[in-house]
Amino acid sequence: MRNLWIVLLWLYSALSVANDPAFLSLNDLQRVKQQLAHHQAAPPTIDAWHQLKQQADNALKHPNPSVTDKGLLPPSGSKQDYLSLSAYWWPDDSSADGLPWQRRDGEVNPASKNEQSDGVRLARFTADFQALTLxxxxxxxxxxxxxxxxxxxxxxxxxxxxxxPNLNFAQGIPGRSAGRHDGVLDGRYFATRVVDALTLLRSAPGWQPADQQAMHFWFSEYLHWLRHNPLALQEAAAANNHGSWYCTQVAGIAWYLGDRETVKAMVELASSKIALQIRADGSQPAELARTRSFHYSYFNLQALTALAQLAGKAGLGDLWHSSQQQSGTLLAALDMMAPYSDASKVWPWKNRDRVSQRIIPLLSMADNSLQQPRYQQWIMQTQWKDQNSGAVMQALRDTWLLSLPYQQP
Incomplete structure (x- = not known):
């Protein structure tokens, strides 16, 4: 009887997950695979492939990571609970014990980026997992x-x-909070890297039915946390990039689990956020107010373009043109930022850093989704210099290896 139950659970799991990645295009991946095999790939694609392979080769040498590797102990008493510290908060110099920490927008506290917590570990694990799978x-x-x-x-x-499967202690602030709704953002990599990689990895030799059952269970539990936990619900209401990434994270995981209704709900929620976030001229006031205004303007659009692509794939609406009275559209925001993919064009808002090439994958994604050469001039004139920069390398990979620039028939 127990064996029958296991078989039925496996059949349910197998039927209730997506066969197509949420944010990757199987057609593009297959085309690149053929080009590489026949030595017909464009030079930027070859560069991106070499970089990906180098990352995967390095990952082969790394120990398998776990949240239990951290030095800090979460308030729950279990190192199996994820824990990270908020990046822009610092000890108070005027306080004997440094508590409570104080905010310095845009200034990253190195204490949030070490092995004592899980933030860097999660980012590295998901990046290596994706690179190995690809x-x-x-x-x-x-x-x-x-x-x-x-x-x-x-x-x-x-x-x-x-x-x-929770983020109860993500982006905590010593002296203020053990975990915050902002920490839900840490989980975006589960959607943008892990579940799409799982969809590809299911066809690899060595994948077991027990793997499918366990991963389906983990992500079902995590999705329940995202949809019902008070911290996660606060994040869902956020009016800036945090709210956009909540929609994209939930939608990507729901797509993987075959939960179309939740994907639809996130597309509708994102449409309402676009109306609040983007002005008619394409500017994003909440992101332009930050000290890293270029980064956050791009970062918000990264979430929205990924979800717009998924919405189109699923037949759940057009987020590219979605607008309400006196609001802007996602395309208007991309139009506004496209010229700044040229590093020589001055960004007129306050800013700490700028990697101009980061906008290019979003422009390519829009052209591919809409089957229009709207942004080809910006894509094709991009200079992929400074490939030692991780951000430039990632933009090159996303554009030329994972989402080939649109070719007009």
Whole structure:
């Protein structure tokens, strides 16, 4: 009887997950794979492939990471609970114990970026997991799939090392809060990197029915947390990039789980956020008010363009043109930012840093989704210099390896 129950659960899991990634295009991936195999890829695609392969080769040498590796102990008493510290908060110099920490917008506290907490660890794990999966997909080298599977099981499945499916203690501030709704943002990588990689990895030798059952269970539990926990619900109401990323994260995970109604709900919620966030001239006041105004203007659009692409794929509406009275559209915001992909054009708002190429993958995604050459002039004139920069390297990869620029018929 128990074996029958396991079989039925497996069949349910197999039927209730997506066969198509949420944010990656299988057609583009297949085209790139063929181009690489036949030595017909464009030079930027070859550069991006070499960078991806180097990352995957390095990941082969890393120990399998877990949230239990951190030095700090979460208030729950379990290191299996994720814990991160808010990046822009610092000890109070006027206080003997430094508490409570004080905010300095745009100034990253190194204490939030070390091995004592999980923020950097999660980002590195998800980036390596995605790179390994893609390296296996493009090359067929089983070593990459085997390592990705081992990392997946260690982070999500093995009883002693698995992460509990919550973000209760994300982006905490010493002296103020053990965890905040802003910390839900940390989980965006589960949607943009992990579940799409899982969709590809399911066809790798070594993938087991038990893996599918366990990953379906973990993400079902995590999605329930995202939809019902008070911290997560506060994040859903956020009127800036945090709210946009909430929609995209929930929609991507729901798509993976085959939960179309939740994807639809997130598309509708994102439409209302676009109306609040984007003015008719394409500016984003909440992001332009930040000390890193270029980064956050791009960052908000990164979430919205990813969700717009998924909405179109799912037949759930057009977020590209969505607008309400006196509000702007997603395309208006991309139009406004496109000229600043040219680093020589001065960004007129206060700013701490700017990587102009980061906007290019979003422009390429829009052209591909709409099947229009709207942004081709900006895409094709981009200079992919400073490829030692992680942000430039990622933009190159996203544009030329994962989402090929639109080619007009």
């Amino acid at each position: 390296a296996w997909y493009f090359s067929g080298d089983q070593r990459y799939a085997d390592k990705a599977l081992a990392m997946m099981r260690h982070w999500f499945i093995d009883p002693a090392s698995r992460m509990h």
